[in-house]
Amino acid sequence: MVTLSRGVIFMAEFHIVSNLSDKAPLVALEKFSYAYDEQDWILREIDWSIAAGECHCLCGATGSGKSTLALALKGLLPTGRQQGDVHYRFRGELPTLQVGLVLQNPESQLFARTIGAEVAFGLENMAVAPHEMRARVEQALATVGLDFPLSAPVTTLSMGQKYRLLLASMLVLEPRLLVLDEPVAQLDEIGLRDLRYLLRRLRQQGVAILICEHNSEPLRDLIDSFWRLDAEGKLSPMDHIVAPAVFPYVPNSSLTEREVLFHAKGLSVSCDGQQPLWTADDFSWSQGQQVLVVGGNGCGKSTLLRCVCGFLAPLAGEVRLFGQQPQPKTLRGRVGWLLQNPQRQLCENTVYDELALSHRLAGGCRKERDERVKTTLIMCGLDHLEQRSAHKLSYGQKHLVALASLLVNTPQVLLLDDPFAGLDSYYQHRVQQLLHQQSREAGTLVVRTSHHQSSVTDQVDQLHTISGGQFATQSF
Amino acid sequence: MRRNRSDLMQMMGSAGDTHILTKKWAVMQRVPVAVRLVTCLLLSAFAFIVRSPEAVAVLAGINVLWFVLSGLPAAFVFKLIKPFVMQTVVLLSLYLLQQGYPAGLSAGLKISCQLLLTLVPGMVLLWSTSPSQLAQSISRFLPAQAAFVLASSLHFFPLALADMTALYHVQVLKGARLSLRDLMCPWRWPDFITCLVVPAVVQALALTTEIATAAKARNFHNGRRSCWQEDS
Numbered sequence: 001m002v003t004l005s006r007g008v009i010f011m012a013e014f015h016i017v018s019n020l021s022d023k024a025p026l027v028a029l030e031k032f033s034y035a036y037d038e039q040d041w042i043l044r045e046i047d048w049s050i051a052a053g054e055c056h057c058l059c060g061a062t063g064s065g066k067s068t069l070a071l072a073l074k075g076l077l078p079t080g081r082q083q084g085d086v087h088y089r090f091r092g093e094l095p096t097l098q099v100g101l102v103l104q105n106p107e108s109q110l111f112a113r114t115i116g117a118e119v120a121f122g123l124e125n126m127a128v129a130p131h132e133m134r135a136r137v138e139q140a141l142a143t144v145g146l147d148f149p150l151s152a153p154v155t156t157l158s159m160g161q162k163y164r165l166l167l168a169s170m171l172v173l174e175p176r177l178l179v180l181d182e183p184v185a186q187l188d189e190i191g192l193r194d195l196r197y198l199l200r201r202l203r204q205q206g207v208a209i210l211i212c213e214h215n216s217e218p219l220r221d222l223i224d225s226f227w228r229l230d231a232e233g234k235l236s237p238m239d240h241i242v243a244p245a246v247f248p249y250v251p252n253s254s255l256t257e258r259e260v261l262f263h264a265k266g267l268s269v270s271c272d273g274q275q276p277l278w279t280a281d282d283f284s285w286s287q288g289q290q291v292l293v294v295g296g297n298g299c300g301k302s303t304l305l306r307c308v309c310g311f312l313a314p315l316a317g318e319v320r321l322f323g324q325q326p327q328p329k330t331l332r333g334r335v336g337w338l339l340q341n342p343q344r345q346l347c348e349n350t351v352y353d354e355l356a357l358s359h360r361l362a363g364g365c366r367k368e369r370d371e372r373v374k375t376t377l378i379m380c381g382l383d384h385l386e387q388r389s390a391h392k393l394s395y396g397q398k399h400l401v402a403l404a405s406l407l408v409n410t411p412q413v414l415l416l417d418d419p420f421a422g423l424d425s426y427y428q429h430r431v432q433q434l435l436h437q438q439s440r441e442a443g444t445l446v447v448r449t450s451h452h453q454s455s456v457t458d459q460v461d462q463l464h465t466i467s468g469g470q471f472a473t474q475s476f
Numbered sequence: 477m478r479r480n481r482s483d484l485m486q487m488m489g490s491a492g493d494t495h496i497l498t499k500k501w502a503v504m505q506r507v508p509v510a511v512r513l514v515t516c517l518l519l520s521a522f523a524f525i526v527r528s529p530e531a532v533a534v535l536a537g538i539n540v541l542w543f544v545l546s547g548l549p550a551a552f553v554f555k556l557i558k559p560f561v562m563q564t565v566v567l568l569s570l571y572l573l574q575q576g577y578p579a580g581l582s583a584g585l586k587i588s589c590q591l592l593l594t595l596v597p598g599m600v601l602l603w604s605t606s607p608s609q610l611a612q613s614i615s616r617f618l619p620a621q622a623a624f625v626l627a628s629s630l631h632f633f634p635l636a637l638a639d640m641t642a643l644y645h646v647q648v649l650k651g652a653r654l655s656l657r658d659l660m661c662p663w664r665w666p667d668f669i670t671c672l673v674v675p676a677v678v679q680a681l682a683l684t685t686e687i688a689t690a691a692k693a694r695n696f697h698n699g700r701r702s703c704w705q706e707d708s
Contacts, residue, residue, distance in 0.1 A: 071689070074692075074693055076689060076692050076693065097695055100693075101693040102693075103689060103693060108635070108683060108686040108687050109686075109687075109690035109694075111628065111631060111690075111694075112631075112704075113631075116706065117704050121694055121696075122695055123702070123704070124701050124702050124704055125695045125701055126695060126702075127699075127700045127701055127702045128702055130702055130703060130705050137704075150706075151706060170694075173694075309645065311645050328645070328648050329655070331649055332649065333649075333650070333651050335649050337645065337649050339646060344639065344675060344678075344679050344682075345646045345675060347647075347670050347671055347674050348670070357670065358650055360651075361647075361651030361667070361671070362651040391678065405650075406650075
């Protein structure tokens with residue numbers, strides 16, 4: 001018995017036990033190729049197999065086809081061009097039923113209001129008799145260590161618990177192969193620790209696991225084989241994982257007397273206007289600073305950003321932005337906010353138009369627009385894409401376009417909600433580089449949030465940690 | 477990507493339900509969901525049928541009773557007041573413009589009340605009944621796929637709303653004029669469409685695809701399904 005976060009105890013054994021000594025592949029891809037409609041092959045002549053109890057990691061840049069391969073294993077690829085075969089060594093008419101697939105965003109995969117109904121959703125789809133469901137649901141929940149009543153609402157769970165609930169929802173269907181699409185980006189340190197423990201136990205029970213993840217470092221000790229999907233869609237084995245490049249941070253010394261842009265006094269924030277998420281001592285942020293706010297899922301990082309812009313009033317205390325109480329209408333163009341999934345904030349047909357729209361909305365001079373847009377595109381390395389549709393670019397490129405659309409106005413404050421989530425090391429490096437450049441050369445205050453406290457923390461001027469309802473400040 | 481659910485979702489969660497269950501007068505909670513659904517449809521339909529101010533007043537009284545018997549906290553009333561006031565202002569202005577004073581005043585007020593009475597039964601039903609309960613009832617007379625689509629639309633609406641709110645915040649900071657006052661000016665409408673409507677539709681389509689894939693990953697199909705019993 002091992003006790004994990006919040007007193008959760010993992011007790012039950014997953015009862016599907018495969019023969020671990022049997023090294024014959026459970027699933028094998030043979031010269032498998034796939035393309036969406038008339039596009040180029042996204043997966044090209046892939047030969048890959050996995051045996052019971054093995055854990056493989058599929059690495060590759062953002063948009064390289066990892067999720068497509070995961071969908072192929074579950075038999076969920078949309079109609080397109082396909083060559084080669086997928087072989088399953090499972091019993092039953094539909095072998096894909098024994099493949100469990102957990103997609104990237106837990107929120108869009110939770111269909112029910114209560115924990116019991118959520119786990120039972122798959123059983124309902126298999127038309128399992130209602131009187132058989134309860135035992136199976138309880139077994140699956142015990143396997144993942146979720147010790148809650150079946151009638152407990154899903155909304156009260158943390159993100160890590162929601163992810164384990166999703167795993168329980170898969171395990172209740174007794175999969176032989178479990179495919180996880182980018183789990184690291186969703187989970188904080190506690191969630192990752194619980195996931196590591198759970199996956200290790202599933203491996204021991206003979207479940208094969210495939211993790212599609214470009215940041216596999218937190219799960220490294222679980223993984224038997226690393227595979228890499230390259231830009232051409234070819235799969236090749238990797239000996240080791242490549243650590244993400246870290247941009248050397250040069251402290252901003254050009255600004256000798258930094259103007260204080262944001263000041264918080266006795267701040268306490270809340271989502272529901274009643275229960276405080278955290279309370280903080282007085283703190284302030286100045287021009288040209290790089291600030292990082294670190295905390296677990298749902299601890300109140302995004303709530304802080306909403307308070308900074310005046311979209312949410314503090315529960316207690318006072319905030320001052322540019323010396324006054326923040327009012328969104330007065331911050332047009334002076335504050336830029338990049339969402340965690342920035343492709344959601346793209347509006348225009350071309351990359352050029354996207355930046356031009358931002359410049360126009362912020363009240364920028366029409367005569368300067370073309371020059372400003374082109375300069376920003378060059379700065380962000382997007383000039384060769386200026387007439388392309390932003391919606392058809394890769395995930396990383398869309399991320400850069402959304403950032404460029406904020407930088408075109410040279411905002412005084414830049415708020416970024418977990419800007420590196422879902423980005424591969426190349427685009428992480430590019431975004432990091434742009435942020436450093438912006439704070440150093442334009443004096444922009446850059447405020448980032450993250451739920452991973454990694455090596456990037458030593459590259460900021462100020463670090464805030466949210467833990468146990470306290471907002472701690474550390475200056476460098 | 478991680479997304480936080482809106483306050484509405486939290487209200488539809490356990491806290492609200494616990495509150496409801498502790499109220500002795502919440503008799504509607506003990507009535508089958510199908511009956512509640514039919515009552516809701518009837519009340520909404522009556523809002524279209526009634527003509528005289530007296531009948532509107534009686535229907536309003538029945539709606540208040542429906543609200544109270546559903547055991548909802550009084551705070552939920554405030555959620556209805558703001559849209560009602562805004563709607564009334566717009567309608568009154570239009571009616572006064574068309575029919576003048578005092579004919580426009582009474583006609584505008586009556587229409588505004590009728591519109592509110594059309595919406596209130598549905599809102600009360602959504603606030604007091606869980607999506608899974610609704611889905612169970614709906615699935616009795618609709619094909620599995622249609623029932624799932626309807627139940628999912630209700631279930632994921634707060635998530636889509638939270639996404640839209642985040643988008644609204646970002647675009648306002650960019651400089652988009654999206655407040656109600658701004659939208660009174662027709663020359664602001666193109667920006668409203670470009671900055672909010674287009675990305676919101678793209679976002680909604682992406683979310684729909686995500687949800688559909690997630691459902692298929694849990695082996696959802698349009699065939700025979702069984703049903704989890706909450707109290708089993």
